[in-house]
Amino acid sequence: MNAAVSEHVLNAVNERGLLRFITAGSVDDGKSTLIGRLLFDSKGIFADQLDAISRAKHKRTVGDTVDLSLLTDGLEAEREQGITIDVAYRYFATPKRKFIIADTPGHEQYTRNMVTGASTADAVIILVDVSKVKLGDDGSVELLTQTKRHSTIAHLLRIEHVIVAVNKMDLVNYDKTVYDRIVAAYQQFAKQLGLADVRAIPLSALAGDNVVSKTDNLSWYEGPTLIELLESLTVYDESHDEPFRYPVQLVARHNGHEANDFRGYMGRIEAGKVHKGDKLLVQPGGQTATVKDILTLDGSLESAAVGQSVTILLDEYLDISRGDMLVQADKPATLLKTVNAEICWLSEEPLDMRRKYWLKHTTKQVAARVTQIDTLLDINTQERRAADSLKLNDIATVSINVQQPLAADAYDAIRSTGSFILIDEVTHQTVAAGMIRIA
Template identity: 80%
Template sequence: MNAPTEQLNHQADASGQASLLRFITAGSVDDGKSTLIGRLLFDSKGIFADQLAAVSRSKHKRTVGDTIDLSLLTDGLEAEREQGITIDVAYRYFATPKRKFIIADTPGHEQYTRNMVTGASTADAVIILVDVSKVKLGDDGSVELLTQTKRHSTIAKLLQIEHVIVAVNKMDLVNYDQTVYERIVGAYTEFAQSLGLKDITAIPLSALAGDNVVDKSDNMAWYDGPTLIELLEGLSVYDEAHAAPFRFPVQLVARHNGHEANDFRGYMGRVESGKIAVGDKIVVQPSGHEATVKEIITFDGPLQQAVAGQSVTLLLNEYVDISRGDVLANAEQPATLLKQVTADVCWMADEPLDVRRKYWIKHGTRQTMAKVKSIDDILDVNTQQRHAADGLKLNDIARIQIAVQQPLAADAYADIRATGAFILIDEVTHQTVAAGMIRIAE
C-alpha cells in the first residue's frame, strides 16, 4: 500500500495545460458512489445553480430535512431515482486549477457489472468504495469484504487500470474509528496482493458529510494524508500508447470527387499507439504489403508527424490495396496476425454463451465472424481460483479460445490496449454479449 504523499506527482501536458484524468467510482450497492461524485462536484464548484435547484426540487430526494441529495447529480434516470441505485454509466466533467477530470459513475449492483466494465475500459484510475457499515468485522480479527468489492477490483486488474484508490466511506457511522479503518485497509491490501494490484492508496472519508473529499476532516485528525481531490490532482498518468509500436486501424478510404486530375487516395483513422512521420515505412495488415508515408493531413493542415490519440489522413507513395478494417503498422514491429485467440472475457449478455453458435467479433475497425471453440476456465472473484466450466452466464469472467474467420492484426492487451481489446456481438440481435482482452496468441 503506497503512502498517499508518494502519489502527489502532478503531470502537465506538452502545452503546459493541466492534464486530463479519467476515473471511475466502483463498489457495491449503496456504498455511496453517486453521493461521492456529487460531493466532489458540489464542493469543487463543478455544478451550475440551475442543476442544484433541480436536484433540490426532486421528488425522489432521499435525505433528511433540507440537506441536498447529491447522488441525484449523477443518477439521472427515473428508475435510478425511484430505486436509489445507479443503473447506467453517468459521465460528468469538471476541472480544478490543477487538472481536468472526466468521471464515470458506474453501477454497484451485480446485475449491471457489464456497465461497470464499459466505464472502466477507458479509465486511468478507479475509486473502490468500501462501506464500513457493510464490512463484517469478526471478533477474532477477521474481515470479510463484499463480493462486489472483489469483483470490481478484479475487473480493474484485468483492464489494467493504472491507479486504485480505496475510499473507506461512511466513516461517520463508526465515529471515525481509526482501528476500523486500518482493519479494512489491511484486509483489502491482502486481497489486492492476491490479485496482483500494485498501485493502491487508501483514504478514509464520508461522502455525505464531506470529510476528506475536498476539505480536510477535523473528525479524523489521525489521518495525515491528502484529501481525495488532492490525491486525484496529483496522480501521474503515463500514456503507454505513445511508447508502443505504431498502430493505425483504417476507418475510411477517402477519394476525391472524381473531377480532379490527381488521384487522391487517403486513409483515415486514429493513431491508436506509437507515432508516424512522413517518410516512415509501414506495413498493411493482414495483406503484408509495405508502403511509405507521403503526407499526413488534418483538418488544420498537414503535419510532419502524428502521435497516439490524433485522428489523421495518411497518404502513401505506393498504390496498395487497403480497406476499412486493415491496420497500418510499424514495418519493423508489426502486429501479430491471429486466426485463433486466447482471451479473458466478461460475459455481458442475459443469454448464456452457446458454443454451437457463431458471433461477430469487433476488433478495432474490423468485424468478422467468430466462434468460441472452448472455455478454458472461469475465475472465482472471491477466491481468485480458476475452475472448469461448460458455459458462461451474465457477469462471468473466463478465459476462452476463439477462432475467427478473417485474421486479426492484434497485440496482447498488456502491450497495446486498442489492438488487444475486442467485443463479441450476437449476429441475430446485434447486442454486445462480451468484452474481451487478448492474452495469448496462437
C-alpha cells in the same frame, strides 16, 4: 528553452494533465454521493443544477440537505429506485488538473456498464461501505462480492491506480480500528489479486469528511484528502512510445470530377507516431508502402501522433479497405487466427459454444466461435477452475477461432489493439468484452 527543459515540461504535462477515473463498488456504497460531493465542494456545479436537484421529487435526504447523488443519477428509473443504472460522465477542474469522472453502477446486473466506464480509466475509486462489511469477533473481515468483482475487473483492465475509499465512517463514529481492519482485509485481497498501486482513505461522502477538506472527525488520519490524492496521481501516456498502429476506418476517393486520382486512408492513430517518408506495413495483407502525405482539415502535416484523426496517403496504390491496419514496418502486430483472451461475459444469455458471434476489434468485424473455456475465475478465492459455459458476469480465459486473421497486440502492451467485444449476430447486443493475451 533548451531540449532538456522542453522535454521535462512535456513530461510534466503528460503526468499531471487530464485524469480519467471511475467510482466502483457495491450497491449503495455511496458512489454517486461521493461524486456529487466532489463536484459540490470543488465548485464544479452551476447554480441552476443545484437548484434543480434541491427541488427533485425523488430526493432521499432529510430537510434542506441536498441529495448530491442526483447530480449523476439523472435517469428517472435511477431516481425512483435510488440506484445507478447507466454510466454518467462528469467534467470538473481544480487549479492543479482537469478530471473526467465516470459514475458506474454497483448492481451486479449492470456490471457491463461498469466495464464500459473502466475501459478508459487511469484510476479507480473502490468504495467500501463500512456498515456492510462483516466484521467477525475472531478478527475476520468479509468484503462484499461486488467489491471483489470490480477490483478484479480493474486489475484485468490494467487500471494503473486503485484508491480504496472506506465510506460512511460517520456510521461507525469514525472508529479507526474498524477502518484499519477493513483496509488490512482489502490489501490482503489486493495482494492475492496482483494489484500493485493501492491507496486507502477514510471518508464520509454524505458529511463531506476528507473528500475535499479535512475535518476534526478524522483527526487521526494524517494522509491527503481524496481530491489531493487525485491531483497527485501521475498519468504518463506511454502510447506515444509504442509502435505505430492505425486501423483504417474509410478509404477516401476523389469526387469523380477531378483529374487527380486521390486515394487516402482515413482513421484514428491508436498508438505511436507517423512521419512523412515512414515505411508502413499493411496487415493482414502484408504489402509495404511509404507515407506520401498526412492530411487533416487544417492541411498537410509532417507528422502525427496517437489520438489524432488523419488521412494518410501512400506512395503507391494497394488493396486496402476498412478493417485493415497500417503498422510500423519493423514492429508489426501479431496476426492471429486463434485468439487467446480473458473475457468478461456481459449477457444474461449464457455462452453457447455451438454458435457463431461477431468479434469487433478496432475497425474490423469478423465471424468468430469460442472453441474452448480454459479456466473460470472464482471472484472470491481468485482460484481458477474448469467450466463448460459462461453466465452473466463470469470472468474466464478462452480460445476463440476467427474467420479472418486479426492484426492484434497483447492488451498489456497496447490497450486499443489488444481489446475486443463479442456481439450476438442475431440481437446485435454486446455479450462479452475481451482482453487479448499473447505469450
